Amino acid sequence: MPKFKYEIRIDGMFESAHFLYDYFGPGKNEPVHGHTYQVELFIGSNKLRNGISVDFLEVRVEFDKLMIELDHICLNTRAPFTEMSPTAENIAEHVFNYIKGYVRDDARITQVKVWEGPKNSASFFPDE
Numbered sequence: 688m689p690k691f692k693y694e695i696r697i698d699g700m701f702e703s704a705h706f707l708y709d710y711f712g713p714g715k716n717e718p719v720h721g722h723t724y725q726v727e728l729f730i731g732s733n734k735l736r737n738g739i740s741v742d743f744l745e746v747r748v749e750f751d752k753l754m755i756e757l758d759h760i761c762l763n764t765r766a767p768f769t770e771m772s773p774t775a776e777n778i779a780e781h782v783f784n785y786i787k788g789y790v791r792d793d794a795r796i797t798q799v800k801v802w803e804g805p806k807n808s809a810s811f812f813p814d815e
Contacts, residue, residue, distance in 0.1 A: 691731030693740035694797060697750055700725045701758040707772040708763075719761065724775075725802040726754065726782055732794035741794045749789040753782065775801040779811035787813075 702723050710717035728750060732740040757765070762773035771777055779799040787796055795813070802808040 694731045697728045699754040705762040705773040727800040729798040731797045775809035
């Protein structure tokens, strides 16, 4: 049974390069390569305000800013990925941490899903 009565989905995309630190053992990084990332952000709420659970525009403005920041860069050059590998899992958690302050108090981010191309994805499910 869903935790919330209503859930919205906002999606975006960016294209960037990255590599994984120590992928082939200590000091042996993965070669730099690129992906087309699709990001899905799910927000749940039990309340409606004027018939709306969560206003898409309230969150989309900041979500789109982040997608622009991540577009056409090497992710490893941008915090927090200078210190941790920019895996799909870590990117999903980064999106959550960036967006959570822009979600109103009676709503919650329920999932962030990051697709590395059309066939592979990872999701972050925030703690309660």
